[in-house]
Amino acid sequence: MSLHDDLRAAQRCLDELGRTVARLEGQVGGGPDIRRVRSDTDHLRESLALLRESVPDALPVKPREDVIVIPDAPYDATLWADAEDEGLGTRHGKAP
Numbered sequence: 001m002s003l004h005d006d007l008r009a010a011q012r013c014l015d016e017l018g019r020t021v022a023r024l025e026g027q028v029g030g031g032p033d034i035r036r037v038r039s040d041t042d043h044l045r046e047s048l049a050l051l052r053e054s055v056p057d058a059l060p061v062k063p064r065e066d067v068i069v070i071p072d073a074p075y076d077a078t079l080w081a082d083a084e085d086e087g088l089g090t091r092h093g094k095a096p
């Protein structure tokens with residue numbers, strides 16, 4: 001998962017937390033405990049917004065040097081001349 005995916009996932013979780021806290025507030029009333037939870041939720045939302053602003057939009061992607069690209073095109077059959085395919089017999093269909 002990329003950094004931006006993780007930030008979006010955290011935002012979705014905070015949105016759900018905010019909705020849940022609002023439902024709880026409706027059920028238990030507006031006591032000091034629920035106000036503290038709502039305040040903490042708001043602080044988390046603000047902190048995540050600051051974090052999202054500090055993350056660059058486009059992180060540079062460094063190409064991997066250990067990856068070797070192999071083309072999908074078939075290989076030239078003359079590279080093997082009369083070599084046998086291992087375990088499949090010869091090119092002429094006569095197995096040893």
